[in-house]
Amino acid sequence: MINKRDVTIPVLNTCCSQCSTEFRLLEATKDSRLIEFEEVVEEITYKRQVAVSQCKCFGKVIRVAELPQKLFQRTDIGNSLWAHFLVKKYLFGMPTNRIQKALSLQGVTLPFGTLTGGFKHIDSLFTSLYKEVKEHCSSADLWNADETSWRVMDAEKKKFWLWVIASGDAVVYILDQSRSAKVPKEFLENSAGTLVTDRYSAYKGLYNAIKKAWCWVHVRRDFLAIYNGIKKHRAWARSWLRKMGRLFAANHKRFKLLESGSKSETDWRKANDEIDKILQSMKKEFKKQISENALAPQQLKVLRSLNRHWDGLTLFASDPRIPMDNNRAERLLRGPVILRKNSNGSGTDWSGQLAAKILTLFHTWLINGLNPEALLEAFLNDNSGKKANVNMAEYLPWKMSAARKKQFALPSTYSRPA
Numbered sequence: 001m002i003n004k005r006d007v008t009i010p011v012l013n014t015c016c017s018q019c020s021t022e023f024r025l026l027e028a029t030k031d032s033r034l035i036e037f038e039e040v041v042e043e044i045t046y047k048r049q050v051a052v053s054q055c056k057c058f059g060k061v062i063r064v065a066e067l068p069q070k071l072f073q074r075t076d077i078g079n080s081l082w083a084h085f086l087v088k089k090y091l092f093g094m095p096t097n098r099i100q101k102a103l104s105l106q107g108v109t110l111p112f113g114t115l116t117g118g119f120k121h122i123d124s125l126f127t128s129l130y131k132e133v134k135e136h137c138s139s140a141d142l143w144n145a146d147e148t149s150w151r152v153m154d155a156e157k158k159k160f161w162l163w164v165i166a167s168g169d170a171v172v173y174i175l176d177q178s179r180s181a182k183v184p185k186e187f188l189e190n191s192a193g194t195l196v197t198d199r200y201s202a203y204k205g206l207y208n209a210i211k212k213a214w215c216w217v218h219v220r221r222d223f224l225a226i227y228n229g230i231k232k233h234r235a236w237a238r239s240w241l242r243k244m245g246r247l248f249a250a251n252h253k254r255f256k257l258l259e260s261g262s263k264s265e266t267d268w269r270k271a272n273d274e275i276d277k278i279l280q281s282m283k284k285e286f287k288k289q290i291s292e293n294a295l296a297p298q299q300l301k302v303l304r305s306l307n308r309h310w311d312g313l314t315l316f317a318s319d320p321r322i323p324m325d326n327n328r329a330e331r332l333l334r335g336p337v338i339l340r341k342n343s344n345g346s347g348t349d350w351s352g353q354l355a356a357k358i359l360t361l362f363h364t365w366l367i368n369g370l371n372p373e374a375l376l377e378a379f380l381n382d383n384s385g386k387k388a389n390v391n392m393a394e395y396l397p398w399k400m401s402a403a404r405k406k407q408f409a410l411p412s413t414y415s416r417p418a
Contacts, residue, residue: 002035002411014182017368041081041106043178044068069384072121077110083117083377090358091372093338117352124385126215126357133170133364134187140167141193142321145184145203146329148337150175151345152352160352162340164332166418169398171363175356181205194319198324199309214312215326220244222302233299243282250274251316251324258320275317283310331418332363366417367396372406378408 014023050064061130069077085228090092093103100110143165150162158184163174163183172352176183181202187193192209198218206212220241227237262268286303295303316322336359347353362372373393382390393399410416 009337026116039106039109041103044078045393065199067385069381071118071380071384075114075118077114077118079377079380082122082380083373085115086122086358086363087373089343090339090355091335091362091408093335093342095343099293100341104141120350122380123350123354123357126354126361129392129395130357130360131359134172135363136398137165137170137172137183137395138187138189138190138191139169140170142196143167144191144196144323144326144332146197146333147179147200147202148185148333148340150340150352152349153344153346154348158349160345162333162336162356163338164329166329166363166367169364169368171360171367171418173336173356173359175352181184188313192392194315194322196323197329198326198385199305203251203310210222212312213315213322214309215324216313217246217312217325217327219302219306219309226302230298231295233296236299243285244277246283247275248324249276254320272317279314279317298386310376328418335359335363335417363417368405369410369412370397370400370405371418374408 003401008029010121011025013021013116014025015021016023045290046068048067050065052061053059071077071082086100088099088102089096096112096115100112100115103110145163145165147161147163150160152158152160155255158177160175161178161179161183165172165174165184165187172187174183174187179202181204184195184203185207188206188210194211194213195203195206196213196215197203198215203212223237223240223244226233227241230237250271254268254275257264257267279327286306290303290307291299293300316324336355339355344356365372365375379390379395382394397405
């Protein structure tokens, strides 16, 4: 949170230049706001008191004050600095060496080996919490999903895939060497609901209990490519793009009803009828154009794709919660993609898995309006010392008390992702 303080600037030359009479100082002030930034790194020396017994009961007994709270015995890095490092790297995409250089401007030297050892310890702490988020997310009935490549730059330079699956209140990132249906199948093995994705084949082989809702933005791109690339088909593509524009507009109106909590049956009936009318018109038109077979191959290709995916493309019509696009999953991958580009992926398998865990926690906290840096520091504090005691419910938004949510709330100035 921003620290606010008042600084009084005295008035100079407070006397009349003619008669030298002093001016009267008013209680009112003329206020001018200025935002400054000062990053301070503290080195604290804890002077632990030592006491020795003076009686003869047990001989000389020496007692020393407890060690300050820290993540593990050999570290001299405080939990607030660990949290700062993880937020800079995994939330804002800064490579490790750049964070080290930034801290060196403050006179702090953190060897790479020290950081690696600390990250390995932190990785083990996140396992249970990561599992809890995955289980909660998989128990939902509506998800968005997408995937992107992720390099692991060890000796073998393996290519992994970073998957994101997001429900209404949880986001899960999964790092796996497979880009096949194996990953979403394992995640949704005991689930039932609707999955919103692009038309990638891995999503098409999921269980019957998972309905596949396809992204209209990807369909629109098919027609837009013809509009921009084939001049003689531009008018034809434009007509389809306008149909889709009307469909998006009609669905947006209905979504506004959902957002407002409207219970007007008349409004809902009108909104649904408008969407159904547009869909029926589109279906009739593409069926006709395909059957006539008078179009060029490029035109027939996109119409046949539209026909094949029609059932999934129209699921949103019967459930206003289902979005017409998969933009949410793509936005949730934007930050990790920046991190991947800046850091060339991960150095080892375990550091890649750490990235998936931290991204899961950070984005789950963020979409629920919680401050990831403050919660992470609290989590590390709870895991510090000989008597580490972590109540998982205090870090899961769906189990967290209202008072704790208020304590760790995001500032209103921070825009939540997706």
